[in-house]
Amino acid sequence: MNTIAQAAEGRETYLGISDVGYVLFYLLVAIAVTVFAYGVYQRVRRYTQGDDDPFDRVSDLSNRVVSSAKIVLSNEKQFNRDLYGGLMHSFILWGFLTLFIATSIIVVEQYGTEIFLGIVFWEGDFYLAYQFIVDAMGLLFVVGIGMALYRRYWVRNHRLWGRHTSNEDDIFIWTLFGLGLGGFLLEGARIYVTGMPDHEIVSFVGYGIAMVLQAIDLPTSGAALEPATYAAGDYFGANAETLHWAFWWGHSLLALFFIAWIPYAKPFHMLSSFANVITRDEKAGKRLPNVPSDLDATNAESIDDFTWKEILDQDACTKCGRCSSVCPAKASDRPLDPRNVILDLKKYREELDAGGEEKPIIADGGAASAARGTSSDGPSDGSTSVINTETMESCMACMACMDACPVEIEHLQSFTRLNRQMTDQGDVSSSMQDVFQNVMQDGNTFGDSPRDRADWADDLEFDVADAREEEVDYLWYVGDYPSYDERNKQVARSLATILQEADVSFGILFEDEKYDGNDIRRVGEEFLYVELAGHHVETWEDCEFDKIVCTDPHSYNTFKNEYPEVDFEEFADDPMMPFDYTDEWNADGEIDVLHWTQAVEELVTEGRLDLDGTELDYTVTYHDPCHLGRYNDEYEAPRELIRATGCELDEMPRNRANSFCCGGGGGGLWMDFEEEPKPSEERIREALEDTDAGAGVEKFVVACPMCMTMYEDGRKTGGYEDDIEVVDVAELVVEAIGAEDEANLEIAAD
Template identity: 75%
Template sequence: MINPAQTEVTRETYYGISSVEKVLFYFLAAVAILVFLYGLYARFARYTGGDEDSFPRVDELPGRVVSAAKIVLTNEKQFNRDLYGGLMHSFIFWGFLSLFIATSILAFDEYAYGIVMDASFWYGDFYLAYQFMVDAMGLLFVVGIGMAMYRRYWVRNQRLWGRHTSFEDNLFIWLLFILGVGGFALEGIRIYATGMPEFEVVSFVGYGIAMVLMALEPMGMSESLADSMHWWAWWSHSLFALFFIAWIPYAKPFHMLSSFANVVTRDEKAGARLPGIPADLDATNAESIDDFTWKEMLDQDACTKCGRCSSVCPAKASKRPLDPRDVILDLKTYREGLDAGEEPKPLVADGGGVIQTETMESCMACMACMDACPVEIEHLNSFTRLNRQMVDQGDVDSNMQDVFQNVMQNGNTFGDSPRTRADWTEDVDVEVADAREEEVDYLWYVGDYPSYDERNKQVARSLATILDEADVTFGILFEDEKYDGNDIRRIGEEFLYLELAGHHVESFEACEFEKIVCTDPHSYNTFKNEYPEVDFEEFADDPMMPFEYDEYWNADGEVEVLHWTQAVEELVQDGKLALSGTELDYTVTYHDPCHLGRYNDEYEAPRELVKATGCELYEMPRNRADSFCCGGGGGGLWMDFEEEPKPSEERLREALEDTDAGALVEKFVVACPMCMTMYEDGRKTGDFEDDIEIVDIAELIVEALGKKETAGLE
């Protein structure tokens, strides 16, 4: 027998709870909130111990918050590459947020509106709508948690497990599950105990549970038992909820706050531009954890251990000793250990360091980790800081030391004479102007590999032929051109990068041109995104810096910097190149270079040019922002790794096996000299020499124009 059915369309908030128990609940709630606030204060106070960030992070704050809210509310980053994960997180997020809003509404009605107006709006139609929405969104929440538990414990998704997986991960998901299921159990018991009011059918999950309890009456379910069960369920649910609130700032649940803060304070150009270092010689890079900026510390706290960065990292896929997630979490664990009184140790060192030097040497600076991260962690900033510390300590791979020496002595990574930099022009039937002596439309930065590497010289000759055929004026810097500095900067050699940047901006300023055109996406990125960030005045008086330029260069973007595919696509669109789209009939696939694609969001210009030659283009499964790195970035071009398979070999396998055309693919098309070098090597080491040819887009265009002889390709 149960109580007579309640008739008023509302319910008692503290059903079955005495006045004394309410006071106890308020006390415990106050304690939980105070513990939460103290933990929140301690977290954010810790960030103030970090270094100042190079870039503005809270400028135009309202716009940042709106943009971050859109990213977070739509869960757009969670859906990237993972529909199941996106749905799962959306259910959990929207369910949790709805339950939080519902609790806030109830608290407002009880403690604000009820006290001020001595009334309640929590009845009638509002109550019915409220109860229906709470059950609907609460059910989504429980389903989402169930999906998460299925993926974690049943499927055992590999990327969710690692050496930083701990008890707190299990406690977090199980606590959410208990809160979700416990809330429905509590609701069902209350509905049963209050006489199964007909209007409570809108609480469809709770009502279903109440019907189950009613069916158990022959087995002993009764009014007194229901009241007792409700009391136990209410207090259990409340204590779990209060514990969760108090626990948030101290463990994994803190990502609910830190992740949003991280998205708000993100740098839209992160990775494409790196923080500079001060001219102060006493400044340190990563001698202590407090050398990291407050944003880099926030990155560490925002990490949810989801492993998305690990799953797309080409270094990890090639079994190099790098897992982007572990580096971020190693730094976080070390910081928290120091705060707890542990002994300090080197942040990056061959042995005994928080991070091993070989781990950082493994990074290809491809930015796949950053693109995949749902909470906008800027891995590359922290990685570069560690690399700079390695340079300071002299803990750099011997091959890289040779590269540094070559650049310092000869201005190029090959160590060849600067006087021979333009020798490639002798084998092309085109006049290449000296941009230092005459005005040109395009100031062409050729780059190291197209200037000195025999295979890539063919690309330089092809591009010269294309520009000549389009009847535009172009010129190069000859021996005044040096290495652009992009990759050695990512390896940590900041001061050498500054010398190169200063030299080049002075060279650019001495020339007359309309646009800068780059052969290499790496050069394109550093000229476009990084040179304008350098405060040359800070270093101009340094006798070690061989330049006198003392301004910001191109700060307002008045000088247009283009990758050659962008420039040539414009020429094709303007009708200056006679490509009808029928000249060639090769079956090809195209590889997106990291520095052109993920770094700078240029995906269409290269494809349009490939199609303009008449080639039939088939996409690899990993294309555009999902492209897999060739392995040459971040110094990989110059270092030797024992890896199986090499990133270049894996990519060629993908081209021949996973594209829709499969083995019919004849040419693997690139738009980057580093990619050309890595894939030519991978073609040999992976035994693909008889299966596929590596070509640059420029070579396809020259063939389509019938100018191979002019370009010296025959």
């Protein structure tokens, strides 16, 4: 080996690059940065063309940025349910950011501090620390990319493959791998041609590569170490300088290509995802945007109806498939794949922006049908739509997709927009149209007489107060299913007995109680929802109470999070709206809205119910309702009550935020699907086979009337009638306090 050793603790940035090469490099830098900037400008301009978002997305921006940086840098969402994926993404992100910062340091010194201040800090101890950190984090970056390649191509993780998988995914991952590996090869060649100075041992990866070159005794030209000293002939000779030159240009060109490519393909998620996290709505899903009272307003007639945030959601999608992997509709073989809906909209938008043909956003015969190989008559003009109506009917509004998404995509915002368009077009299923008709005519989803709403209480041994006529502590909203469904009536009687035993005053609205509107809103019937909300808040204004207590988590969510968002004044003058209420209701949260488990858990804590945790000895498992758990983060109150009865609680593998929907949300309760297995059947199977107690689980405990209905059905259709009993938490509590007779529990057996 014949080289001139480099003793100083530093290195030459443009080692072996001639003046012509130097100029060419910066010409290419200027082109790459210009292409990048123009691409980002085009993206931002497209967002400004989107509709206004109903929520303030940039308020308190500084705190938003700080909290978002914590979420992104910690990779907390990537670790959710996927340790391997969390580590993989952390290695890639932390490594990439370190390498980016390292490159930025060089730029700042060479074109900032050195020129204007005469300060050079890229030498000595700083250089040594810099080189060690860059090598360590660069190695982590390459390892992370290797993990990604293994998962994508060797394991072929099912989440990563679908109809939107394309060449850009391959180019993206292999370009990152090339950048990481190429950087180390370049470093190793540089260390070798500079005589392998002792201080470069801190660059342990590059030094290792240099040792390999030394072991094979790769010849060098012995040229002096100045940027322009490589002879032109040396570029093509078989020596280390030639190798270094090739690595330098290969690494540089790949990096410049990547920079220029970022705004035009998958790498843009590095920017759009962070922006998406910053502009997230903390209440997304649990509250939905209100529809303007203007009847001429459209929801999804065209892509321009989508808000700028919904367009940003589309660009933020990384195709990771986490939303798809937790979607109960997809698991049940319904035609919904949350990722595909978002990406179908994005693909159509990009095709339209490129001069493509406009077509209906949602109708029969959308992209899902084509992918599934099904036939459809399609819209009347003979063209296909972007999204198939059957796809959106399949959504259970369980929010599992949003909870799993690492970049805070708000699927339900776009899904609700599509559902509203379906309703406007009259494309909802006939069974849902029947539900709408029942609610409009009778105020309930069953189509039963409003006068019969409180008949469930007739068999109680005490009278239930009328909250319209006397002051009560709890205004109890019973709900449709506990009022009209025979199985859920028993739950209502159990809860009434519990409140009576706790000696609290409570009352109901009798025939003035109507359906809460939560699920028909998620199906797209917004105006009927507003009518119901106006009726209830106007009725509540004439009542005296301290708290509203709900039997159903769906009611709890809509009263707590959505009624306060309604602009009643905007609708009050509409002759179709049966209310005159013009104020904001509970905008400041002065009225407590509770799920009944929260209220009763407070009573138990206060010692107002005789529960000491020894009364019952059942082995049970508990199902977290979506609207109580994922929507409102209430996981402990039902569990505390179960434990207070003395039952042994055996958790299912999918619990709390990872709970699997019963299938009843988003209108699923009123629609029939050809699915195998049903979500309710799969959940009961999980209780009996995947819990620690397995077949020893005696009772499947719920805290939602819809869940009760779906699981009683799943127990029958799945053949589990003799294996497990479905009960409500209230039924366990009333049994534990010895008040079965007062609640008339034997009616459940009839």
